[in-house]
Every structure is written in C-alpha cells, then in structure tokens.
Amino acid sequence: MTPLLKGTALIALIAIVVAFPQVVTNPSVTNYGVLAMIFVTAASAWNIFSGNTGYISLGQAVFYGSGAYTMGIAARDWNITGDTVFALLPLCAAVGALVAVPFGLIALRVRRHTFIVITIAVFFIFQLMATNFSFTGGSSGLDSPFLNWPAASYNTPFYYIALACAAGTIAIAWLIRRSRFGLQLRAIRDDEDRARGLGVKAMRVKLSAFAISGAATAVIGAVWFFYINQVEPQTGFDPLFDLTLVLMAFLGGYGSITGPVLGALIIEPLTLWLNSQPQFSGGSLSEILLGAVFLVTVLFLPRGIIPTGGELITKLRTRGRPAVIPATTFGPPAAGTASTPSVSSGGAR
C-alpha cells in the first residue's frame, strides 16, 4: 500500500469514527459505539503490557475496577457532582499506575503460568476487598454522581470521551512501539534472560509498561462507571472482562497495534447484539459462543486476523513469482525453492 493511499484511508477512518454519533442518533446504536470504544481502549492498554512483553495478564480488571471505584469514592466523599467529575480522571490514572507497582513487583518476579495465576489471585483479592470493605459500598457497590445531561443525546459526550481515551491509548501504544522502550519490551518477550544479558533492566521496563497499561485501564474503567451509572464488585472486577480483552487481542492480532482495536470492534458489538436477542437471553449462550469463538481463534487463527490476513495478501501478491525469502535467510538451502528448478543440484549430479 502506498503511503498516500494509507493516509487517505486513515483520514477516512478518523472521519467515520468522529462523525458516527452525529449521523447515527439512535441511543441503542450509539450504545454499541460507546462500549466498543471502551473496549478498544482496554484491549489496547492490555496489549501495551501483555502484547509487548508476552506476559499474559488476566488481572486487568484490577485496574478497571480500581478506576471505577476511585472515581466513585472520590466523587462521593468530596461531594463532586456535575461535569467537574471528569477532572478526577487523572486521579484515576494515578491510582491505576500506583496499584500496578506493588502488583507488578509481586507478579513480575515469576513467569509464564505462575505469572498468569498470580494475576488471577490478585484479581480475586481485589474483588473480595471491594465486597468486604464498607467504604466501597460492600456487595451493592457504588452509584455514579448524577450528570445533568439530556437523555436523547446522553451517549454522544460519552462516545467522544471514550474515543479520546481510545485515541490516546493507541497513540501511546504507537509511540512505545517505535521507541527504545518498546524494543526492550519485545526483547523480553523473545528471550528475557538474553535481554537481561544484553543490559535490559527487565524488572524496571516490565513494571513501567505494566503501570502505563494500568493507568489507561483505570481511566477507561472510570468512564465506564459513569456510563453504566454504577459499579458492583462482580461487574467492576469481572473475570470475563479479562478473558474478553485477551480474546480481542488474540482475534485481531496479538502484539500488533491494530490487532486489539480490530478485535474489540468485532467482539464487543457482537456480544452486545447476541445479548440483546431474545433467543440468546440469560447470558449463558453468549458465554458459550464467546468460548467457541475463542477456541476457533486459538486453533485456526493462532496469530490473529491481521498477521494471518497480511500473510494471505502477501501470498496473493507474490503468486507465480519465485520466492525471494529463502535466498536471503540462513538454513537448509533447499527449503522453499521447490517452485524454481535448481540448476546447481542438476549440475552436481
């Protein structure tokens, strides 16, 4: 794709995304837009840490719920109402990052399975704390401060706030990917011991990425809390939330920037739509479908839509032409050269 075409496509995409609530005014449709943007942000934030480092975190809901609860508790205790509550979003980001530090210091000492399990354990500790403490409202949770917005266009400002969060998170992900920091993260993913040997301060780098990811997730958690008007321990700290994020990232393309975005844009509207259909009501069928989509993705599209799709396009475009890759890589010289008859082997015989 030429840079010009790419630029035009990007501008067209931005125009569509920005104009969406102006064109579509039906609240049940804009609802899809708001929640999709919330998940685009959360999935991209997950990807900043887990996609780059290869440490699969199943504890992102810790940040999501912490953000929501921070907003709820701060607004309640300081009696903040109206639009000024959104000034508390930086506080939520700070809390998200702050939670990530001890969480990361404990969890990032271990790798692979143990890391994943520790993130689940920390997640359950947070859920239990939200249920058992009194300042979090116990099992009935917290209600959000009242926003005096007209009901007809209630979703529109939320859409733009969520869109801004999504754009910000994607921008951060893009900047990280192009930076030395991003290279260090990916070096850890490929081989942590070797990366350390080459001078990457692994713990510090991992912890920074974890904190950035936590801050972004906490902010979007707070926005989500306003949008649905309340948070309970079961919804703020929801195990399905973690799994959904991972599914989105894997479906779109784990580790890339566009992958989680695409995955979120597919999965979230799909689940919302499934849950709104009367024949799928009760939630259990959508759960089965989510699991089934997940299995199909992992088994048949193990690298996600974007990488696998990219390979397909490359294959189509280079069809009929001799493969150029084997000539420039190391390895057995006969590999992949079946399409071009080799002269040297004939001569040697």
Next chain:
Amino acid sequence: MTREVLEAIVDGILVGGVYALMAVGLTLIFGVLDIINIAQGVLVILGAYLSYSLSTKAHIDLFVGLLITIPAMFAIGVVIHWAFIRRLRGTERTSMTLLVTYAVALIIEGILYKIYGANNVTLSASYTTTSIRVFGFYLPWIYIYGFILALVLVALIYALLYRTKFGRSVRATMQDETAARLVGIDVNRVAALTFGIGVAVTAAGGMVYGATNAFNANSGYDLISRLLAIIILGGLGSVGGALVTSVFMLTVESVVTVWYPTWAIVVFYAALVIVLLVRPTGFFGRKEVRAQ
C-alpha cells in the same frame, strides 16, 4: 473457643483431603503436559452435576454413581485433550493452553447453566444429614466418607505412578519429555491418559464437594482459584506438595473462618503472594529450568 478451633481443624483436614484429590489431578496434568487446566474447577462442578442427575433421576447412591461418573469424566478429559490441547504447538503454547482451557470452562459453564439453571443445589443422601459425635461436636458422615474416598483414590494414583509401567512412563515424561520420547515412550498417549486421569478425579471430588456445599454452574471460579493457589504453593508438578498444601491451607482457612468468616478465602491468595515473594518455586517445587 478451643472446641470451635478444634472443630475447625478437624473440618479443615477432612475437607483438605478432598481438595488434595482435585489438586493432585491438576498438578499431574501440569507435570506431564506443562499446562494449567483452568477448566478443572468447572469440571468438578460438572462431576457434581452428573452425580446430582444420577441420584435424583435414576436414584443411584452417590458413591455407587462414581462407578459411572469417574469413567465418564475420564472420557471427557481424553476428548478435551484430543480436540484442543494436542493441537497447540509453538512458542506461545503456555499461554495458549491456559486460554483454551479457560474457553472450555466457559463453554461447559454456559451449558450447565442452560441445563440446570442458576439455582443452588446440594447432593443429598442419608449420610449427608446424619452425623457422628467426635470430641463433643457433630460431624456429618459425608465428611468422613469423603475423606476416606479421597485417601483411597490418592493412594491409587500413587500406586499407579510408582508401581506400574505406565506410572514410570508418566514420571519419565514429567522429568524430561524429549528423553522420554527417545527411550520409546509414546508421549502423546501418556499425555492423553494423564489428562484423562487428572479430569477423572474431579468426578469424585465433585461428588463430595456437591454433598458438602451448595453449588451452581458459577461455583467453579471459587474452586479453581483455590486449587491454583494450592498447586502453586505446593510447587507445580509436585504431587506430594499438592497433598500437604491442600490439607494445610484448608485447615488454616477453616480456623480463620472461626473469627473472620468473610476474609477467610483471602488467606489463600495472601499466602500465595507472601510465599512467592520468598520462594518463587513454592514449598516443594523444583527450580525451573530456563525455558525457551
């Protein structure tokens, strides 16, 4: 007070025995296949529901019903391994298998919801309601029967592991898969059978769990988080570690419940976090070799 604590300790040991059975299955699967089966929790619930259906619909005694549910769960385990686990290869295998078993858990949970609804049920039989008097307090017979059942099954697993040719090939695969392959062990077969055995124990664990707790399709999360804490604390892949840790942790939880019922479950996760700060391999774990 002392009587309550004593009661809590006895309770904890007896329940811990049943958790040990479930945890041994999980840790065996980890040892041989290098995966954590997140679905173990919901499989326990599936086992409990199977016993529930057999006892309410066909009026088969809970313990006799195990003769049907254990082979059934074994078959389910082999099928899960054949359909999903076997197919995963490559560098991301660790995280992939975790996610796949999570997805399997979701599907099973959804199906159980569809069939049995969201209401809590309990398995009942004559021995779940009658009690025996020990040290001045009453203990339902099911706790004692369940503990004996768990002891017998764990002993059987030990015998299988240390007294049979199959057990030797399982242990060889746990130590070094490549070397096991080189000496002629059919590693895929060992893996499938181990997964089956690891899942089969959930039938017995689920029956006792269902007879001592009210459960619904959602109860699997609570179970799996405890089981994961147990096997990591015990050292991943260590059968003995899983046994000791289950009994120890359940006893601690039971004693904490006497004073702080709502915080008791936190003991698990807090212990996990604290122990891993000091000893990342758990109590009985071997040092992990560098993984590529």
